[in-house]
Amino acid sequence: MINEEALGWVIQTRDPEFSDWDGFTAWLEADPAHASAYDALMLADSELDSFVPSEPVIMPIAANDPGVPSRRPLRWIGGGAVAAALVAAVSLGVANRSDIYSVTTRPGEIRVIALDDGTKVELNGDTSMRFDRKDARFAALDAGEAAFTVRHDAANPFRVTVGDAVFEDAGTVFNIVRTKAATRIGVSEGKVIYNPQAEAIALPAGRALADDAQGLRVMDIAPAAVASWRQGQLVYSNAPVAQVGEDAARSLGLTVRFTPGAQAMRFTGTIRLDRDPARFFAQAAPLMGLSAVRQGDAWLLKEGNGPQN
Amino acid sequence: MATGLSAIFMANRPALLRFLRARGARDDAEDLLQDMWMKLEAKDLGPVSDPLPYLYRMANNLMLDRYRSTTRRERREQDWAEGAGGVMADPSEDIAVDDRMVLNEQLNEARTVLRDLGPRVELVFRRFRIEGVGQRVIADELGLSLTTVEKDLQKAYRAMLSLKQKLDTE
Numbered sequence: 001m002i003n004e005e006a007l008g009w010v011i012q013t014r015d016p017e018f019s020d021w022d023g024f025t026a027w028l029e030a031d032p033a034h035a036s037a038y039d040a041l042m043l044a045d046s047e048l049d050s051f052v053p054s055e056p057v058i059m060p061i062a063a064n065d066p067g068v069p070s071r072r073p074l075r076w077i078g079g080g081a082v083a084a085a086l087v088a089a090v091s092l093g094v095a096n097r098s099d100i101y102s103v104t105t106r107p108g109e110i111r112v113i114a115l116d117d118g119t120k121v122e123l124n125g126d127t128s129m130r131f132d133r134k135d136a137r138f139a140a141l142d143a144g145e146a147a148f149t150v151r152h153d154a155a156n157p158f159r160v161t162v163g164d165a166v167f168e169d170a171g172t173v174f175n176i177v178r179t180k181a182a183t184r185i186g187v188s189e190g191k192v193i194y195n196p197q198a199e200a201i202a203l204p205a206g207r208a209l210a211d212d213a214q215g216l217r218v219m220d221i222a223p224a225a226v227a228s229w230r231q232g233q234l235v236y237s238n239a240p241v242a243q244v245g246e247d248a249a250r251s252l253g254l255t256v257r258f259t260p261g262a263q264a265m266r267f268t269g270t271i272r273l274d275r276d277p278a279r280f281f282a283q284a285a286p287l288m289g290l291s292a293v294r295q296g297d298a299w300l301l302k303e304g305n306g307p308q309n
Numbered sequence: 310m311a312t313g314l315s316a317i318f319m320a321n322r323p324a325l326l327r328f329l330r331a332r333g334a335r336d337d338a339e340d341l342l343q344d345m346w347m348k349l350e351a352k353d354l355g356p357v358s359d360p361l362p363y364l365y366r367m368a369n370n371l372m373l374d375r376y377r378s379t380t381r382r383e384r385r386e387q388d389w390a391e392g393a394g395g396v397m398a399d400p401s402e403d404i405a406v407d408d409r410m411v412l413n414e415q416l417n418e419a420r421t422v423l424r425d426l427g428p429r430v431e432l433v434f435r436r437f438r439i440e441g442v443g444q445r446v447i448a449d450e451l452g453l454s455l456t457t458v459e460k461d462l463q464k465a466y467r468a469m470l471s472l473k474q475k476l477d478t479e
Contacts (some may be wrong), residue, residue: 021365028331035333
């Protein structure tokens with residue numbers, strides 16, 4: 001049995017802002033057993049460290065039959081995803097997890113979700129998202145890429161949570177990519193607010209934001225380049241080739257690797273997506289000044305234009 | 310030692326002594342207070358924004374350390390008596406493979422317990438317990454009342470501590 005009062009004091013004294021030491025002293029003095037109960041719980045608390053997962057873990061969600069949005073209770077989704085869901089769920093007072101369902105696409109698969117409010121979400125391949133049946137203004141992008149065409153409602157803005165970040169529309173078409181290492185958003189129409197409660201960075205059409213190992217940055221983007229994958233194109237301006245590789249992997253359902261030398265290169269231009277990997281790389285690799293070699297299911301990109309390399 | 314902190318220590322010496330006694334230090338309370346004084350003098354502390362809570366926290370931590378080392382010693386002696394082996398594993402040593410599997414199991418169980426509490430409770434608990442964010446800040450961040458945050462934390466703690474008890478007795 002856990003001593004409820006002692007647990008209350010464990011929580012209070014662990015709070016960095018705790019200041020009621022007089023009240024705590026009075027409680028301790030009321031009964032000598034209080035101190036031992038508190039000590040025992042504090043020790044148990046410190047031992048939680050060994051098995052509380054310190055990093056929110058996103059567990060892989062199995063790809064589902066194409067065409068059928070999978071509806072799963074939220075408990076199938078890992079901690080990070082749950083945390084991400086929350087910001088939006090709480091702000092509306094809706095935390096009933098059974099209303100949340102997830103939609104995933106396999107690599108190479110594109111799926112369009114029409115929400116009740118008239119908003120359209122286009123999921124690129126290898127993407128997992130969550131929506132709320134009761135709240136059409138909520139979406140969470142857990143991994144992958146999606147383009148949003150939002151019906152704007154100033155009184156009830158559409159919000160997308162991506163990890164710890166929140167993007168709030170202000171009448172918009174925008175695209176978000178989430179990989180393990182980075183979150184990128186590009187806005188092609190209207191305006192998006194990044195983390196309205198914190199940084200509150202406004203991103204008008206033609207602006208993009210990236211949050212990766214180099215930190216948070218805002219840059220320009222050609223509106224036509226936003227979510228160009230919907231038109232079967234990948235458009236870049238001075239992007240690391242690794243990003244091109246990730247995008248191609250998502251759209252074509254394959255693994256792309258780079259040699260260390262190739263990895264360091266950057267690319268500006270447009271690449272046409274082609275369902276056939278061999279044709280795709282025959283076209284794309286020379287554009288990046290690289291050559292592509294097939295390795296089983298993966299493709300290795302290395303420096304040099306020569307196909308025989 | 311910052312003179313401000315020293316003055317506050319002296320001014321609140323009786324209250325701190327009373328706290329240590331209530332905390333279970335009994336006859337050692339005076340000695341512990343002396344330890345605190347020495348520690349304060351040895352450390353060149355910069356200005357402390359909230360000196361009195363800082364001193365109380367320091368006293369509380371001294372008591373926690375004391376309790377921890379006593380408990381560990383008792384556990385060691387008990388293990389020895391039960392023939393579980395007198396050599397305690399050095400926690401810094403590599404963990405054996407099956408121990409690691411057990412740990413992974415436990416992590417998975419903890420994850421499940423946290424998840425089953427619901428997303429709001431899980432997020433509140435993570436912010437508080439893992440990231441060390443205060444309840445008032447969490448309440449502001451999530452637009453919740455302080456009472457709700459408190460209740461969520463109690464709920465999460467109860468679940469996690471029960472899980473810990475269960476794992477300890479397995």
